Amino acid sequence: xQLLEQSPQFLSIQEGENLTVYCNSxxxxxxxxxxxxxxxxxxxxxxxxVTGGEVxxxxxxxxxxxxxxxxxxxxxxxxxxxxxxxxxxxxxALGANSKLTFGKGITLSVRP
Amino acid sequence: KAGVTQTPRYLIKTRGQQVTLSCSPISGHRxxxxxxxxxxxxxxxxxxxxxxxxxxxxxxPGRFSGRQFSNSRSEMNVSTLELGDSALYLxxxxxxxxxxxxxxxxxxxxxx
Numbered sequence: 001x002q003l004l005e006q007s008p009q010f011l012s013i014q015e016g017e018n019l020t021v022y023c024n025s026x027x028x029x030x031x032x033x034x035x036x037x038x039x040x041x042x043x044x045x046x047x048x049x050v051t052g053g054e055v056x057x058x059x060x061x062x063x064x065x066x067x068x069x070x071x072x073x074x075x076x077x078x079x080x081x082x083x084x085x086x087x088x089x090x091x092x093a094l095g096a097n098s099k100l101t102f103g104k105g106i107t108l109s110v111r112p
Numbered sequence: 113k114a115g116v117t118q119t120p121r122y123l124i125k126t127r128g129q130q131v132t133l134s135c136s137p138i139s140g141h142r143x144x145x146x147x148x149x150x151x152x153x154x155x156x157x158x159x160x161x162x163x164x165x166x167x168x169x170x171x172x173p174g175r176f177s178g179r180q181f182s183n184s185r186s187e188m189n190v191s192t193l194e195l196g197d198s199a200l201y202l203x204x205x206x207x208x209x210x211x212x213x214x215x216x217x218x219x220x221x222x223x224x
Contacts, residue, residue, distance in 0.1 A: 031212075035215075040218075040220075041217050042204075042216050042218050043155075043215045045212065045213070045214060048212050088154075090155075099145075099160065099168045099170075100157065100213065101157075102147075102154055102156075102157075103154065104153075105154060105155075
């Protein structure tokens with residue numbers, strides 16, 4: 001069974017601060033996705049990374065896939081209240097179409 | 113392009129009843145996956161349908177079933193509802209079973 005552990009579980013910060021959160025596994029994934037979910041809604045895809053060591057930027061968000069494709073990090077620069085939400089990482093299993101393994105998520109609260 | 117739609121958005125049932133949830137994927141997407149999300153377990157994979165065939169299945173009891181129609185719309189059914197089935201049920205579609213999936217807003221099921 002492939003498991004994804006996300007840390008920290010909860011994070012409350014002030015607007016303008018920087019933060020980094022993590023998604024770790026002992027398993028290798030073919031790809032890794034990050035989603036943001038707001039209360040009462042479904043997860044919204046932020047990014048997909050597929051190559052070990054890959055770095056992708058989405059405005060103030062920077063995503064990195066580990067060299068061994070077992071872990072990923074998300075860095076947010078100058079967090080804003082609109083960044084508040086549940087951040088989920090999901091790994092694509094090698095050779096198993098559409099079967100994503102999700103972490104339990106990181107609840108981020110950005111205070112104005 | 114319209115996103116993934118799910119109906120109904122909210123549902124209240126009592127123990128022992130059965131329920132059917134519906135999902136319409138993004139136009140052109142042939143793969144539909146279903147997930148159960150609870151605060152304690154996070155997002156857990158139920159099953160995936162591709163071209164009307166179940167291609168992947170998670171570790172859920174047989175009370176959970178699904179099907180997909182020729183227009184790619186999908187339904188999932190839960191029979192003999194239990195209190196523990198209370199959750200947000202999410203469906204996600206992808207073009208051809210790839211790992212990048214797009215989620216609907218979910219159906220919130222409450223079992224009393």
